Amino acid sequence: MGTAKGSGRLRLPSQCFFADRLWACLTICATLGGCTSLGPTTIVADRFDYSAAIADSWKQQTLLNIVKLRYMDLPVFVDVASVVSGYSLQTGVTLNGTVSTERAVQGNFLGAAVQGVYTDRPTITYTPTTGQNFVHGLMEPIDPKNIFFMLQSGYAADLLLGMAVESLNGVRNRSTAAGLMREADPEFLRAIALMREVQAAGAFTMRVEEDKVKGPTAVILLRHDGIPSDVLDKMTEIRRLLRMPPTPQRFTLVYSPVHGADDELTVNSRSMLQIMGAFSSYMDVPEEHLRDHSALPAVAQSNGEAPGPMLHIYSGRDRPGDAYVSVRYRGYWFWIEQGDLRTKRALNAVMLFFTLANTGSKEPLPLITIPAQ
Secondary structure, eight states: OOOOOOOOOOOOOOOHHHHHHHHHHHHHHHOOOOOOOOHHHHHHHHHHHHHHHHHHHHHHHHHHHHHHHTTTTTOEEEEEEEEEEEEEEEEEHHHHHHHHEESSSSSOOEEEEOOOOEEEOOOEEEEEHHHHHHHHHHOOOOHHHHHHHHHTTTTTTTHHHHHHHHEEEEEEEEEEEEOOOOOOHHHHHHHHHHEEEHHHOOEEEEEEEEETTTEEEEEEEEEEOOOOOOHHHHHHHHHHTOOOOOOOOOOEEEOOSSOOOOTTTEEEEEOOHHHHHHHHHHBOOOHHHHHOOSSSSOOOOSSOOOOSSSSSEEEESSSSEEEEEEEEEETTTEEEETTHHHHHHHHHHHHHHHHHHHHOOOOOOOOOOOOOO
């Protein structure tokens, strides 16, 4: 009996043709599997993400410690010593198949599976500021030279000196020393306001000179040539307010809480603890905390009125919606407004002062071993 044609029976591919396709797929899978390097592609995103996160946490830590000082609480600082990111991307493809004879019931079979594993293992090292670093960084006065260098870089004289200086030539600033708030001498406030105007006119500069005995010495130069008469009048008033002689144009910066020689400008600079304590005096303390005496009260002027808000830290029960920086402490939120440029600049100056403060010898960082991925 012959075989009928056109019976509709499905014919499978030949064994050789199917085997060739199977080996081709296996070859492709071998090239797809394994580990993929992600390093270069993550730099752009990670560098800015980590930078923004560290900056935000630094601002929050600084503001929190300023708030805590108003409550006579101990400030605690933790530095981010290192950030090491480790990534791995493992891909795999599984392929299996069966090549049967032409008359086999099960026929030919080809199966595939694809999988991928992405791993992100950042290693972040935190270093608490304690011991010698804590003492040197927070309690030693800032070098007056560094304060006036910041004036040279463009910081307003009234803002910077109002924060970082306890007195100029013995004329006293507003103070929170010994847990008591004292208002500034009117001469001090007037002098630093005039210094900002003289600064804007470019009438005073600073340079560092080498002294064989004292070493590097900072010198303030008061210019007269080419300066408008109204600016010269303000410089004359500054001399009177700070009890400086009327004729010298060159003054040596000296750290001292009292008036010095005629050719010296004595600066009683503050430590970081003093600067943050002064900053905290411009904070809105909740009435609840004033009643239970858990926070220092606001300083009052001689006429019984509170001073104008040169800086301002707000407080409230609810978390602020659009704040430059905010922290929660003792059931309340404390924050700096996004549009308060003066207070934002002051906070940034405090953070910069931390880098200028003498922190002593650095403690050895822990050894970190990153396993190969």
